[in-house]
Amino acid sequence: MKKTLILAIFFLSILPAQAQIFSGDKVINNPNFDMQRWSWGYFLGFNTYDLNFDYKDYSANPSTGKDFSVDRTIGFNVGLVGNLRLSDHLDLRLEPGVSFNRINFQFWKADGDTFREINSTYVHVPLLLKFSTTRINNFKPFVVGGVSTSLNLSSNENNPEDNYEGQFRMTTNSYYYEIGFGIDLYLYYFKFTPSIRGVFAINDELVRDDNDPASMYTGNVDKMSSRGLFLNFTFQ
Template sequence: MKKYFLIVLLLTSVQPINAQFFGGNGVLNNENVDLQRLSWGYFLGFNTYDFDFDYIEVSDRSFLKKDFPVDRTIGFNVGLIGNLRLSNHLDLRLEPGVSFNRINFMVTKADPDTFREINSTYVHIPLLLKFSTQRLNNFKPFVVGGLSTSWNLSSNENNPEDNSDGQFRMTTNSYYYELGFGIDFYLYYFKFSPSIRGVFAINDELIRDEDPNSIYTGNVSKMSSRGIFLNFTFQ
């Protein structure tokens, strides 16, 4: 009896949600919210980063020929949104925010001294185009894409010490392209939009060690960060 009671309870609770968001005759929440020329909001979310390494082809096999093993961790995002309506299905968005993350990797497992824990704080500024479908009752899918830049406040770019002193260095400024998708849910008081987005660095972010034969940087032709953002937007 308890099992059947729980099933009935779930069905009765899900039915109003289905009617509100997917039913053809549901009441439209915030019916005119998308007609505003300018609108504002904020977002909270999570991220995970790693590095993409490209290597120089040399005959010296003492250099590492495969990617360093990278341990992804979960970081945090927070920021603001400025939205400019261009048409019924197209918006221009500026989303300045701050992201915190950590990347761990070890060049060789045989030597614990090659372990690096890289804690980063980014001021991240994307300029994005948001392409939306027609609104379907109280939800609307969309795709988003564009370019962004960031300042790595923990880059160590100007630190005279390098990996020989335990300091891993990256460029302060980086540039990215971003692609993602999400859904706008129109609630009674606001619009809630979960989305997922891939963020891919364009430039080389690695600052080389003074030693040209460094096991960390000697055979790396390019190192670019890449990440996944899961954001929850409130407008």
């Protein structure tokens, strides 16, 4: 449901481009915008995060094969954009920002306190390559991909309490690869860009329970990594 809502917002945002295609409008806005060596902007957007678990023993929970049930919610993104033009169809982008999100999940195996609400604030820094098509009237589709790192300000990594005291802990630093697509829309005064991007963690982000290697909460987890879907609206 959350992903469907994000996709719906994205497609609604590109309706002006579709209208321009079929209306035959030939008025070119900001014709020299992409000739700049450097350009700057900012973005606002939404995100939804998930946690992907790899288990040592999938038979521990025969009904689902999983120890955790994860519920995604919609969060908020804000940040800056720095764009370096490399060629007519290739740009290098740095998009440092902050994202706020919440993940709810529950341990199936554990008794007692099994629900966790993880409110996270990430300082997220992607370095991306943007591959664009040739501009058509006032719009230009593109795909984007790259790598990123983030600082989880709410990780609890150094908290001496663990899940037995109700504290779920994640690593402070995480690393990702990202891939997505979008459309540049050239308006009269600025360029507006709606885009969707998938974000996938590379490293293991789970901090195990220190006092019990066979912990019912973390003992069966081989790797835990976050993944997210970002819908951003960029203004340049």
